[in-house]
Amino acid sequence: MIKHGLQIFACNASRELACDISNRLGMRPGRIDIARFSNDNLRVQIQENVRERDVFVVQSFTEPVSEHIMELMITLDALRSASAQRITAVIPYYSYARSDKKDAPRISITGRLIADLLQTAGANRVLTMDLHADQVHGFFSVPVDHLTAVSLIADHFRNRHDLSNMVAVATDAGGAKRTGRFSEKLGIPMAIIDKRRVSDTAVKQGAVVGEVAGRDVVIFEDEIATAGTLVSSVDTLKAAGARSIHAAATHGVLCGPAIERLRAAAIDSVVVTNTVALPEDKRLDKLTVLNVAPLFAAAIERIHSGQSVGALFE
Missing domain, CATH: 3.40.50.2020 (Rossmann fold)
Structure with missing residues (x-):
């Protein structure tokens, strides 16, 4: 009470x-x-x-x-x-x-x-x-x-995916600590993409540090805004031989071209929470919204x- x-x-x-x-x-x-x-x-x-x-x-x-x-x-x-x-x-x-x-x-x-x-x-x-x-x-x-929301998102993947072949991926060195907490919750290895930010809206990505070839990968971020970094990370991981690609973030801001980018990207699923209210026109089939x-x-x-x-x- x-x-x-x-x-x-x-x-x-x-x-x-x-x-x-x-x-x-x-x-x-x-x-x-x-x-x-x-x-x-x-x-x-x-x-x-x-x-x-x-x-x-x-x-x-x-x-x-x-x-x-x-x-x-x-x-x-x-x-x-x-x-x-x-x-x-x-x-x-x-x-x-x-x-x-x-x-x-x-x-x-x-x-x-x-x-x-x-x-x-x-x-x-x-x-x-x-x-x-x-x-x-x-x-x-x-x-x-x-x-x-790390535990909430981790539980979602634990209940719906085979973790034996899964790798958590940080899109840059700055997100490694955050992604590390997520990988520890799931007991899976982690990889990092070498990313250099050119401007607020543009990034340059290089090699993947870690083994992702033939693996199911989940990109873990704090938020997805325009999805520019996410989509370029998907391309990098595909080129590195990832078998399937998922994305997860606490805050699904999904502003600007985000929806069009996610719809066209070679990504299997996207998981966010409802810290940001999403209207129906942003509810993609591949998008799951968890309740905080x-x-x-x-x-x-x-x-x-x-x-x-x-x-x-x-």
């Missing part, structure tokens, strides 16, 4: 996921009105009593990203003004985690900026999943619970009752 005082609110990017999380906790999402004034300014009104409540607001940073971030910021501020006792920003997909370093002159480390703004708006803590880089966790000055609502519900229950969130992954 969930203790009295817990409330969950959904902003527009994650309404379906928030409803599922709430249902699993035996409750309904709190009533909230998000509208616009005539000058296009956003207006958020909390339509529940939240005084001295433990409140969780669910909102992924998905397209349109700036719109959804602003929605969340105003909602956090409204909850703080309404005297909520503790406010947790639940951000299943934190897109600005990719802006984690100063890799060009005169640019913003935007992942850190957004972290500061969340605290300023009223967030007392953050709950998120599979950040693009581990160091982004340190950008926050409030407590952060960092969930992972049970994991978020369990984490929220543990945060609310003062239990360890890390115990979920032990």
Whole structure:
């Protein structure tokens, strides 16, 4: 039984996921009105009593990203003004985690900026999943619970594939640690593709480090955005003699030409989770979407009752 005082609110990017999380906790999402004034300014009104409540607001940073971030910021501020006792920003997909370093002159480390703004708006803590880089966790000055879908995705492959001939593949050296955790969960070997990024949208790939010839390979990433890296990795692995190719990622962003690229690619299956809501026109036959609502519900229950969130992954 969930203790009295817990409330969950959904902003527009994650309404379906928030409803599922709430249902699993035996409750309904709190009533909230998000509208616009005539000058296009956003207006958020909390339509529940939240005084001295433990409140969780669910909102992924998905397209349109700036719109959804602003929605969340105003909602956090409204909850703080309404005297909520503790406010947790639940951000299943934190897109600005990719802006984690100063890799060009005169640019913003935007992942850190957004972290500061969340605290300023009223967030007392953050709950998120599979950040693009581990160091982004340190950008926050409030407590952060960092969930992972590695076990969920690993279980999917364990239950549906013969692992005796399978190899996990990292698309570059930077993703080797992430892919290594996935390969350890499945007890399978790992290979790495030598990739050099030319620009934000273009990469140059070289040899495969590891044995993939005649093997079933699964490319493991934190997210699939335009699918450019994924498709070029498929071509590299096919040229290296891979027997079958699968792909898995926590965040199925699938923006721009991603759907057309995946449809045309020589790839057997793609597995993502519902941290990003996907409309029906992006639901390919080869695409499987796993549900992270049970994991978020369990984490929220543990945060609310003062239990360890890390115990979920032990």
